Amino acid sequence: MATKSFVDVDADSHFPLQNLPYGVFRIPNCAAEPRPGVAIGGLVLDLSVVASHGLFDGPILSNSDCFQQTSLNKFVGMGRPAWKEARATIQKLLSCDEPTLRDNSSLREKALLPMDSVEMVLPIVIGDYTDFYSSFYHAKNCGLMFRPDNPIPPNWFQLPIAYHGRASSVVISGSDIIRPKGQSHPVGKSPPHFGPTQKLDFELEMAAVVGPGNEPGKPMDVNEAENHIFGLVLMNDWSARDIQFWECMPLGPFLGKNFGTTISPWIVTLEALEEFACDAPNQDPRPLPYLTEKKSKNYDISLEVAIKPAGEEQSSVVTRSNLKHLYWTFSQQLAHHTINGCNLRPGDLLGTGTISGPVPESLGCLLELTLNGQKPISLNNNSTRKFLEDGDEVVFTGFGKGNGYKIGFGTCSGKVVPALP
Amino acid sequence: MATKSFVDVDADSHFPLQNLPYGVFRIPNCAAEPRPGVAIGGLVLDLSVVASHGLFDGPILSNSDCFQQTSLNKFVGMGRPAWKEARATIQKLLSCDEPTLRDNSSLREKALLPMDSVEMVLPIVIGDYTDFYSSFYHAKNCGLMFRPDNPIPPNWFQLPIAYHGRASSVVISGSDIIRPKGQSHPVGKSPPHFGPTQKLDFELEMAAVVGPGNEPGKPMDVNEAENHIFGLVLMNDWSARDIQFWECMPLGPFLGKNFGTTISPWIVTLEALEEFACDAPNQDPRPLPYLTEKKSKNYDISLEVAIKPAGEEQSSVVTRSNLKHLYWTFSQQLAHHTINGCNLRPGDLLGTGTISGPVPESLGCLLELTLNGQKPISLNNNSTRKFLEDGDEVVFTGFGKGNGYKIGFGTCSGKVVPALP
Numbered sequence: 001m002a003t004k005s006f007v008d009v010d011a012d013s014h015f016p017l018q019n020l021p022y023g024v025f026r027i028p029n030c031a032a033e034p035r036p037g038v039a040i041g042g043l044v045l046d047l048s049v050v051a052s053h054g055l056f057d058g059p060i061l062s063n064s065d066c067f068q069q070t071s072l073n074k075f076v077g078m079g080r081p082a083w084k085e086a087r088a089t090i091q092k093l094l095s096c097d098e099p100t101l102r103d104n105s106s107l108r109e110k111a112l113l114p115m116d117s118v119e120m121v122l123p124i125v126i127g128d129y130t131d132f133y134s135s136f137y138h139a140k141n142c143g144l145m146f147r148p149d150n151p152i153p154p155n156w157f158q159l160p161i162a163y164h165g166r167a168s169s170v171v172i173s174g175s176d177i178i179r180p181k182g183q184s185h186p187v188g189k190s191p192p193h194f195g196p197t198q199k200l201d202f203e204l205e206m207a208a209v210v211g212p213g214n215e216p217g218k219p220m221d222v223n224e225a226e227n228h229i230f231g232l233v234l235m236n237d238w239s240a241r242d243i244q245f246w247e248c249m250p251l252g253p254f255l256g257k258n259f260g261t262t263i264s265p266w267i268v269t270l271e272a273l274e275e276f277a278c279d280a281p282n283q284d285p286r287p288l289p290y291l292t293e294k295k296s297k298n299y300d301i302s303l304e305v306a307i308k309p310a311g312e313e314q315s316s317v318v319t320r321s322n323l324k325h326l327y328w329t330f331s332q333q334l335a336h337h338t339i340n341g342c343n344l345r346p347g348d349l350l351g352t353g354t355i356s357g358p359v360p361e362s363l364g365c366l367l368e369l370t371l372n373g374q375k376p377i378s379l380n381n382n383s384t385r386k387f388l389e390d391g392d393e394v395v396f397t398g399f400g401k402g403n404g405y406k407i408g409f410g411t412c413s414g415k416v417v418p419a420l421p
Numbered sequence: 422m423a424t425k426s427f428v429d430v431d432a433d434s435h436f437p438l439q440n441l442p443y444g445v446f447r448i449p450n451c452a453a454e455p456r457p458g459v460a461i462g463g464l465v466l467d468l469s470v471v472a473s474h475g476l477f478d479g480p481i482l483s484n485s486d487c488f489q490q491t492s493l494n495k496f497v498g499m500g501r502p503a504w505k506e507a508r509a510t511i512q513k514l515l516s517c518d519e520p521t522l523r524d525n526s527s528l529r530e531k532a533l534l535p536m537d538s539v540e541m542v543l544p545i546v547i548g549d550y551t552d553f554y555s556s557f558y559h560a561k562n563c564g565l566m567f568r569p570d571n572p573i574p575p576n577w578f579q580l581p582i583a584y585h586g587r588a589s590s591v592v593i594s595g596s597d598i599i600r601p602k603g604q605s606h607p608v609g610k611s612p613p614h615f616g617p618t619q620k621l622d623f624e625l626e627m628a629a630v631v632g633p634g635n636e637p638g639k640p641m642d643v644n645e646a647e648n649h650i651f652g653l654v655l656m657n658d659w660s661a662r663d664i665q666f667w668e669c670m671p672l673g674p675f676l677g678k679n680f681g682t683t684i685s686p687w688i689v690t691l692e693a694l695e696e697f698a699c700d701a702p703n704q705d706p707r708p709l710p711y712l713t714e715k716k717s718k719n720y721d722i723s724l725e726v727a728i729k730p731a732g733e734e735q736s737s738v739v740t741r742s743n744l745k746h747l748y749w750t751f752s753q754q755l756a757h758h759t760i761n762g763c764n765l766r767p768g769d770l771l772g773t774g775t776i777s778g779p780v781p782e783s784l785g786c787l788l789e790l791t792l793n794g795q796k797p798i799s800l801n802n803n804s805t806r807k808f809l810e811d812g813d814e815v816v817f818t819g820f821g822k823g824n825g826y827k828i829g830f831g832t833c834s835g836k837v838v839p840a841l842p
């Protein structure tokens with residue numbers, strides 16, 4: 001296989017020929033429906049054009065309308081054989097040795113669009129969104145703050161704890177996040193405090209996009225669960241800590257989370273990430289058989305969070321973490337989610353939970369970085385932050401480092417705007 | 422308005438001319454798509470036929486395709502003016518004075534189908550499903566069992582506590598429920614117990630079907646929230662107590678709930694229920710302004726749960742409760758759910774939480790009725806139950822009692838089948 005595209009790709013680009021992540025885009029001010037695309041360097045390959053020109057000529061895709069849809073749900077539901085066929089076709093079409101697109105300027109102009117001329121939309125229709133809690137360091141740090149006697153409850157080591165989030169509030173990178181209002185803990189005998197949250201936070205997460213689902217009542221085998229994952233995105237699970245801590249007893253977080261969750265536009269496939277596979281941490285106690293994997297796999301993906309205050313040119317990196325720190329693997333998350341017969345569907349979104357690492361510079365949210373606002377952090381412009389301020393833009397980036405190239409996720413960003421009056 | 426239909430309606434029927442609940446049905450073994458219908462006595466009025474014959478002749482519906490859909494989402498999203506127009510048209514068409522259908526036997530045969538010849542399907546595509554916890558008696562009884570020192574946490578009286586449920590697992594009445602497997606609390610130092618749940622329970626609930634939604638960031642006004650509720654259904658939030666109690670710290674219930682939630686097929690509109698409106702309980706402490714209603718309204722709806730063991734002809738009523746016992750109203754639930762800017766969408770499902778009443782015979786789940794299995798209840802066939810057994814069919818019924826008629830919800834039922842091997 002060729003390793004170079006006829007499209008120019010910077011050494012620093014997240015989107016070389018080895019990546020080929022999927023998204024859905026539209027043309028601003030154009031009536032045409034959104035459609036699937038693949039990123040290559042600074043361009044987007046319009047898969048609806050590729051399909052309508054009969055260039056998906058493999059046995060599975062040649063007669064499919066999966067790229068004539070406004071979301072990727074149909075394609076991701078088709079499973080790994082379809083994904084492999086699509087990847088082979090697209091990689092060939094874009095390679096430097098292949099004349100079909102390279103030497104046909106009119107087709108090339110229709111099929112390859114400058115990334116800055118398109119608007120990315122949510123790549124999937126999300127039927128259900130689940131958020132896990134799978135980083136040991138995050139669980140420990142949060143536990144120490146709020147339950148010092150019992151920082152990590154014993155169930156945490158036996159199962160990947162999770163809760164259901166709100167599908168309607170998942171938004172695409174670039175969407176503003178309106179500061180939520182709500183109740184927070186009363187002082188003494190007075191009524192609860194009410195107003196815009198004073199503890200707005202980000203949570204550095206990644207999320208898996210589910211491919212083929214499972215029938216109600218039929219769990220996924222942990223050793224086969226990988227075939228039910230299409231790919232990964234970056235995810236910011238914005239959180240209002242004061243609202244969350246007052247409401248969460250006894251049924252968990254609700255309004256502290258469901259005002260907005262941002263995902264990156266490009267879904268990077270597990271195929272593209274395979275070269276970054278690494279061993280997951282050792283699990284002690286040993287999990288029950290339904291969670292025991294023949295091979296426990298994480299991915300070495302560098303993650304970074306920067307804050308860009310209103311009016312500033314420069315952003316400040318506030319944390320650097322890595323997906324490989326997760327204690328529970330994606331396969332274990334899927335096996336656990338379905339062990340009771342719960343049915344997953346194509347396009348479901350499974351967040352990892354905040355990905356904190358072992359050192360202070362690798363914590364995945366301000367709650368941890370500032371010890372719940374007790375220890376502000378400094379930004380490049382000499383301002384400090386306990387929690388997010390109006391106008392702050394929070395930018396996540398993530399990539400795996402290959403030999404001479406990066407396989408990246410682009411960015412997952414959002415700006416905090418003031419609460420409505 | 423006429424109060425009688427030309428269709429024969431038993432005095433005991435749940436579906437007189439005063440009700441007119443909406444559902445979606447299909448014809449078994451028929452290729453045609455599911456379509457909306459309205460129940461009248463023992464018949465179903467096919468709204469796609471009514472529409473295609475131009476009989477929705479009001480200004481809003483005459484040019485709409487809302488009844489040529491496979492779900493009611495489009496119609497419920499159109500709001501109260503459309504609902505009023507539809508109700509007026511249907512009530513007129515079905516009334517004893519109106520010849521259009523009554524005297525046209527070929528049209529009548531196409532438009533009115535015996536209820537036992539159709540199969541009901543989920544009436545809505547549920548984008549998000551939220552479950553509240555709004556019965557004071559349920560919260561108190563559960564709290565006394567597990568947190569005797571602090572049975573009802575102080576936040577309970579300040580806000581309608583809720584958590585997100587799983588939309589994919591909501592099923593229509595009549596669907597079997599496969600006993601879920603999972604982990605439960607370990608004894609001493611041993612690993613967690615694993616196997617089919619030993620504490621399978623029902624939860625007697627009702628649920629609101631959301632009509633028009635709200636824009637992200639823009640809360641619903643509590644005094645206007647009623648316009649965002651299309652109607653109500655019965656709901657059984659099946660629960661596996663052993664799974665739930667082991668997993669729920671600190672993020673709330675997950676696999677203990679998301680293996681199946683059953684709703685009744687007919688959505689009874691708030692218009693039809695208006696005659697059962699009654700005052701909600703007095704709230705002390707007084708809620709914050711965003712939750713303070715000019716008029717706090719509940720509905721007097723009698724609710725009943727029966728268990729029919731495998732092979733038995735007779736079922737045993739195990740509890741009788743009433744929707745009027747809810748502490749937090751539907752309007753308060755919607756105002757709270759959106760106060761942080763969370764966006765609801767047409768067709769979202771909002772469960773009330775288990776509806777327990779003040780007396781022992783009115784408790785809404787076996788957890789309460791049997792004190793977590795310590796005090797079994799007796800059924801008519803002289804068997805006892807701590808929790809549900811395989812083969813048990815659980816049947817909910819509910820209705821409001823009018824003057825000479827019932828406005829009912831039909832039944833919400835499901836049978837427990839053994840866990841898969």
Ligand SMILES: [Ca+2]
Binds near residue numbers: 205237351353
């Ligand atoms: Ca999270």
Ligand SMILES: [Ca+2]
Binds near residue numbers: 552626658772774775
């Ligand atoms: Ca419930």
Ligand SMILES: [Mg+2]
Binds near residue numbers: 237238239258259
């Ligand atoms: Mg969120």
Ligand SMILES: [Mg+2]
Binds near residue numbers: 658659660678681682
């Ligand atoms: Mg349930």
Ligand code: NI
Binds near residue numbers: 641642645648
């Ligand atoms: Ni409104």
